[in-house]
Amino acid sequence: MNLHLLVPALFWPDPALPEIYRDLPLPGLENLLAKCSVTKDKSEGIEAWLCRAFGAAKQQDWPVAPITLQTDRAEDGEAATTENNRWLRADPVHLRLERDHILLADSHVFRISSEEAKQFTDLLNRHFAGNQGISFSPLRPDRWYLRLLEPPLPHTHLLSEVVNRDIRNKLPFGANNTFWRSLTNEIQMLLHEHPLNQMREARGELAINSVWFWGGGTLPESLVSPYTNVWSNDVLAVSLASACNIDHAPLPVDATMWETSARTGRHLVVLDELQGRAQYRDAYGWRESIKEMERRWFDPLWRMFRRGHFDEITFTAPDESSSKSFTATRSDSRKFWRRPKPILIYGK
Template sequence: MNLHLLVPALFWPDTGFPDIYRDLSLPALENLIAKCSSDEDESEGLEAWLCRALGVAKQQDWPVAPLTLLIDGAEDIKAGNDYWIRADPVHLHIERDQIVLADSRVFQISSQEAEELTGMLNRYFAASSQALVFLPLRPDRWYMRVTKTPAAKTHLLGEVANRGINELLPFGANQTFWRGLFNEIQMLLHSHPLNQLREVHGEPVINSTWFWGGGIMPESPSSPYTRIWSNNVLARSLALASHTDHIQLPPSAAMWQQSATSGHHLVVLDALYGKAQYADAYGWRESLKELERNWFTPLWTMSRQGLFSRITLTALSGDRSKNFTARRIDLRKFWRTPKPISIYAG
């Protein structure tokens, strides 16, 4: 059996904060990495890695929208050959001298609220020559099918979360239209009664949408994996598009082992990702401790028992990915002694 672990934000993104690793007890993870050979690549983030891994090429954007439509779309809503783009609800707020974006991981939005807000947008844009229609297929995942507007070049939502947006707005030849639309939507949402009510209740207002992940459905993605285990909607969508088995991520490696069969498995452990993006140092440390207990410790035991022909751990961090790979024979190399995890983070 081959196992590939994908762990976004395994290393804390701020290398100027080495104390984040102080007193972290991670013997299983450190022992496992010590037996591995390593290499480093450029990375554009979690969505880009998943697309590349399953044979999806970048268009102007990574085509997240038509892919996730496979999961979110109803029977009468299919990607077809149309251009689709995500237009997810977000909260913008001012920090110091910049406008910072927060996505739905830090606020709640109900189906009714999503319907109200997109209904208002659709009524407003009904007379537009661009024929824009917003589809809230999930409360926190909105879509637009674009038939008369040039495609956008955008930044992934994961690249923008908890960051200033001034330098991350749509760019390229068609940026004037998309930036203008972005500003117009802000003005419309700002004055909506629903947002006034949210403000009274102390909830973050939904005052913009973020355009990202536009494209047309890619042809025949191909997967090198026998099975994908994750709670990530894009991973699930790519599995469906490539006819690969997909199973929700179990709580632990022990439970995973009960269902895992021979083949090549991808396991996406993304519990650290949001904590790192939103600078939640305590939450990140606690989540890493939990991964050590529930995943790395039993996987280290399985590795020593010879369960894996090859085990690979890919850590995504900022614009880099670090790959740690061990074959069964490598696990017997006793001279490769463990080092603190902070050594690999630098």
Template sequence: MSVHIFIPDLLRSELLTPEIYRELSLPALETLLAKGSFSDEKSQGTEAWLCSAFGVVKQNDWPVAIITLQVDGAKEAQAKDGYWLRADPVHLRIERNDIILADSQIFEISIDEANQFVSALNYHFSNNRYHSLSSDTEQGKIFFQSIHSDRWYLHLAHVPNLMTCSLDEVAGKDINDFMPSGADSMTWNNISNEIQMLLHEHPLNQAREARGELPINSVWFWGGGIMPQSFNCPYTHIWSNDTFCRSLASISGINYNTLSDYVDKWSQLAISGSHLVMINTLHGRVQYEDIHGWQESIKNLEVNWFAPLLLSLKNGELDQLIITTTDQNRVKNFSIVSNSLWKFWRTNKSLSIYAD
């Protein structure tokens, strides 16, 4: 059996200093990294890595919307071919000259609230037609769908000339560095501005603020595309709590399970094959600079994942383990087989060494 673990932000040099790493006791992880064969490449983000792992080709964007729609709203996806775009609810706040975006990792929104917000947006845009979207009057209109409370969608009859940045890239950052590009980008920026003005005074947001909750004052357009022509994935089993990873597994027809707290579930089920495990518990901590939360999460990974996996390698229950991590700059891979553990000259090092 082989296991490939994908853990975004396991090693993050710009936020996680050597002092922070030195406070951690992670002997199993340090052993695995020290004994493994290392390779790296340029990073394009979490969604890009997952798309590549499943053989999905980039369009103007990585086509996240049409893929997650297969899980969120299969009926809508079957009813309407063509181009789908995510339009997720977000909170924007001004900090000096920056406009910082927060996503649903740090606020809650119910499906009832989502439906009311989307109803207001659709009412507002029902009489507006955007010429760059279509020459046809009806097809030039935009219609939002709150299929999930924090994952909203738009369907367009024609593919716009629009390149966006993923919500994952911009969360916790200044949106001015991640604005859409392409010939149609001005149209979509104007639509965003209209949405912000409409939501600013919405009664639901006034009620949210009265309860001490963040208002939903914008949406983030991203992940547009049409259905990919093919999917090609080398894995036989996928384990993750991530919606996009689950959607890719579902559309590829690959066995999918949510994460267990304990790796020994595999041995209990006696499952062979090639497993991809995506663990996304560190990424959000780094996005919002929650260093203490990151430390606690990686301690949990040491106990529930790295130590059992190291033991499985030693016992011969696991033929190969690959650990892949990404940050905003690099993808780093560590490949370990049971014979790797005999490399006594490769001694354990602090994680800060690998984060550089």
């Protein structure tokens, strides 16, 4: 059996805070990484990594929207027909002006109900009715879709690339740049005046005052999976597995439960709970999450590896500065001279 773990933000992204690793016992993870050979690539978001892994070629963007639409529409009871249609994700966000920055917050830090999403998008659809075929679909409270007949799709940045960052230099660009800036401004004015946002702010909740356009394109004609099974709660990973007609299941609670269900083959397990903590620089939350991940996943996997359970095990850890992959084969478990090092060393 081969196991590939995709673990975004496995290492803390801020090198100026090495003390985050102090008194952080991770023997299972450190022992596993010690047996691995490592390669380092340029940084890319988890969405880009998944698209590339499953053969979804980049269009003007990585075509996340038409791929995840298949899953969201199917779960919503709609026919998942996206062929020849151009789709963008238009996810609800909160923008905050901070000194000379405009920072973006996503649904990691706010809640939005299905009814709120429907009321927001109903307003937008009424306003833009008949305007160049613009139509918003809130198939999930925090995942909205824009179907576009014209103009050409813009180049955008992945949502994961802009969370908790200044967005001024990351707005849509390319063909019809003026149209997209104007559309965004108009949406922001409409949302700002919506009574729902006044009610949200009165309750101490963040206003939904903008959308983030990203992941546009058409449905790829063919996808190829390097895996036989995918275990994930991430909608893009699930959608890619479904499009490739391979087995997929929600992420089990821990590696022991996963082991009881996994059979021979090539398995992708997506452990993405650290990502939001790292994006929002929640140091305490990140430490607590990785300690729990050690208990539920890394330590049991280390014991499975020592028993010869895997032909090959790989960790891929994309972050804001690079993407590192650590790979070990069954024979590497016997290389006693590869001694564990503190996780800080691997994160450099």
